[in-house]
Amino acid sequence: MVYSRQFPAQHALANHTASPGFTVRFVGPxxxxxxxxxxxxxxxxxxxxxxxxxxxxxxxxxxxxxxPHSSFSVRHTTAFxxxxxxxxxxIALATATLSYYFIEKPFVRMGHKLxxxxxxxxxxxxxxxxxxxxxxxxxxxxIHA
Numbered sequence: 001m002v003y004s005r006q007f008p009a010q011h012a013l014a015n016h017t018a019s020p021g022f023t024v025r026f027v028g029p030x031x032x033x034x035x036x037x038x039x040x041x042x043x044x045x046x047x048x049x050x051x052x053x054x055x056x057x058x059x060x061x062x063x064x065x066x067x068p069h070s071s072f073s074v075r076h077t078t079a080f081x082x083x084x085x086x087x088x089x090x091i092a093l094a095t096a097t098l099s100y101y102f103i104e105k106p107f108v109r110m111g112h113k114l115x116x117x118x119x120x121x122x123x124x125x126x127x128x129x130x131x132x133x134x135x136x137x138x139x140x141x142x143i144h145a
Contacts, residue, residue, distance in 0.1 A: 042093075048104055049096035056092040060084075 026034055033039070042049070064087075 045096045045100040048099040049092060052095045052099055053092045056095055057088060060088045
């Protein structure tokens with residue numbers, strides 16, 4: 001097996017062109033599972049997690065994963081590797097959570113204050129409730145797109 005560090009452009013192109021055409025609608029146990037609070041929380045911080053996970057993993061691998069004083073036999077046991085994965089993911093989640101609440105949310109709030117109104121010249125429309133689109137419309141539109 002030859003290891004290549006080149007970006008697999010053909011796979012990325014296929015994924016990005018095909019994915020807008022698919023809409024998945026979960027019902028029943030799958031929907032209940034995806035609505036669990038921990039999963040919704042991960043969805044809320046997912047952009048911060050996306051931004052921070054690589055730096056967290058590189059930091060972990062450079063400074064924690066293989067310190068010079070640890071013995072070779074301990075570092076390569078399954079239990080130690082599982083502990084490392086748990087710590088690495090925990091640090092990434094903690095970093096993403098802090099980033100979400102102390103960086104992302106304040107900047108989004110500031111953007112809402114600075115952005116022009118969505119209904120310029122019609123302030124009476126600004127407080128109207130916004131109805132979500134019917135899921136059948138989204139499914140139909142995504143299939144025919």
